[in-house]
Amino acid sequence: MKIEITRVTSWKDVLNAARFTQRKKPLDKEPSIEFKKKIIRAEHSPLRCLMFNIDFYDIPYYSMGHFVRHVHAQPFVSSSRPDVIGSNAPRGEQLKSDPVNMRLFLNAQEIINISRVRLCNKAEGETRKIWKEVINQLHEIEPELANACRPNCFYRGFCPEIKPCGAADTDLFTLGVLDYQSSLY
Numbered sequence: 001m002k003i004e005i006t007r008v009t010s011w012k013d014v015l016n017a018a019r020f021t022q023r024k025k026p027l028d029k030e031p032s033i034e035f036k037k038k039i040i041r042a043e044h045s046p047l048r049c050l051m052f053n054i055d056f057y058d059i060p061y062y063s064m065g066h067f068v069r070h071v072h073a074q075p076f077v078s079s080s081r082p083d084v085i086g087s088n089a090p091r092g093e094q095l096k097s098d099p100v101n102m103r104l105f106l107n108a109q110e111i112i113n114i115s116r117v118r119l120c121n122k123a124e125g126e127t128r129k130i131w132k133e134v135i136n137q138l139h140e141i142e143p144e145l146a147n148a149c150r151p152n153c154f155y156r157g158f159c160p161e162i163k164p165c166g167a168a169d170t171d172l173f174t175l176g177v178l179d180y181q182s183s184l185y
């Protein structure tokens with residue numbers, strides 16, 4: 001399994017979308033970290049101008065099936081057709097665990113949204129591991145955004161799951177919520 005993240009727009013696009021809403025002229029500069037944190041914290045619409053390609057190589061077919069349910073990300077999935085991949089195996093013998101490649105073309109807000117459910121202990125284990133690796137790698141290129149990517153119970157301060165994940169009953173829960181909140185400032 002391999003993951004590659006590429007940012008395909010810039011923070012300048014976010015800045016100038018925000019300036020447009022204020023009837024201000026565009027600027028040709030990278031905004032400050034304070035500006036980035038403010039937009040991430042508020043989750044205002046200009047955040048959707050920050051776009052990424054997240055490329056997954058050799059993830060299980062079933063994990064792809066989980067990620068494509070996040071409908072605000074545009075997925076591209078490698079074909080599994082035997083005639084395309086040069087396999088003799090009949091389709092009925094292909095496994096849900098067979099490897100597939102997937103690209104998600106998505107914005108920063110959707111990365112936060114996917115994290116809320118896929119980082120949760122209630123998410124399927126392998127898919128959670130894959131998304132955790134995405135956020136680990138995101139830390140290296142967009143640390144402020146990666147800090148905002150948390151499972152729902154830390155994001156909302158309680159576990160909203162129908163069968164709660166149990167995180168809210170642990171001693172570390174309050175610390176986790178505080179860590180999330182302080183990382184946004």
Ligand SMILES: [Zn+2]
Pocket residue numbers: 120121152153158159160161164165166167168
């Ligand atoms: Zn939970």
